[in-house]
Amino acid sequence: MKYQVIDDETLQERDLAPQGEHQFEVIRAEELLSKKQIPMIKLTLKIVRNESTYWVVDYLSESILWKIKHFMAAIGLKDNYSIGELSAEDCLGRNGMVKIVQEYSDKYGIQAIVSKYISTMEKENV
Numbered sequence: 001m002k003y004q005v006i007d008d009e010t011l012q013e014r015d016l017a018p019q020g021e022h023q024f025e026v027i028r029a030e031e032l033l034s035k036k037q038i039p040m041i042k043l044t045l046k047i048v049r050n051e052s053t054y055w056v057v058d059y060l061s062e063s064i065l066w067k068i069k070h071f072m073a074a075i076g077l078k079d080n081y082s083i084g085e086l087s088a089e090d091c092l093g094r095n096g097m098v099k100i101v102q103e104y105s106d107k108y109g110i111q112a113i114v115s116k117y118i119s120t121m122e123k124e125n126v
Contacts, residue, residue, distance in 0.1 A: 017054035017100045017112040022047045024056070024098045026075070029088035038063060041088050043071075045098065045114075056100060058114040060086070073119030074098065 028044035040061035047054045060068050072081045074096030080086075097118035104110045 015054070016102060016110065017047050017056050018049060019100055019102050019112075021097055021099050021118060022049060024096060026091045026094045027055075029091040031088045034059075034061060041086065041091060043091060047098075047100070054112065056098075056112055056114060067114075067117070070117040070119065071096075074117035078119065 024045040024047050026043055027046045028042075030042045032040055032042050034040050038061050040059050043058045043060065045056045045058060047056060058067075060071060062068075068086060069081050071091075072078055072086065075091070075094035076096070077086075077090065077094075080090075099115040099118060100112050101115040102110055102112050
């Protein structure tokens with residue numbers, strides 16, 4: 001097998017979801033506890049763009065309620081937000097829109113992260 005040799009930075013950037021708004025599908029959702037023992041849901045989002053597939057990991061927890069609210073609106077569960085409960089099962093297989101940005105950290109290098117989830121109503125008003 002022959003392959004093209006590329007540096008670590010280029011290799012990492014090639015696998016990153018591009019910045020911008022994208023359709024996503026939740027392909028994995030797991031209920032976990034944070035290091036501080038706060039319940040959270042770890043989401044793995046699948047984004048397909050220009051015949052390339054990207055995976056972005058995001059976390060929902062009570063410490064970032066705005067993200068839970070926006071996520072629920074993006075996947076069509078806006079009316080369920082007032083119930084005050086969301087399970088991993090509720091998330092799995094759902095589709096929506098997300099805004100991705102790329103940020104650098106000393107610990108992880110450059111990463112594609114969720115900036116915000118976009119509700120269907122918000123998308124219609126753009």
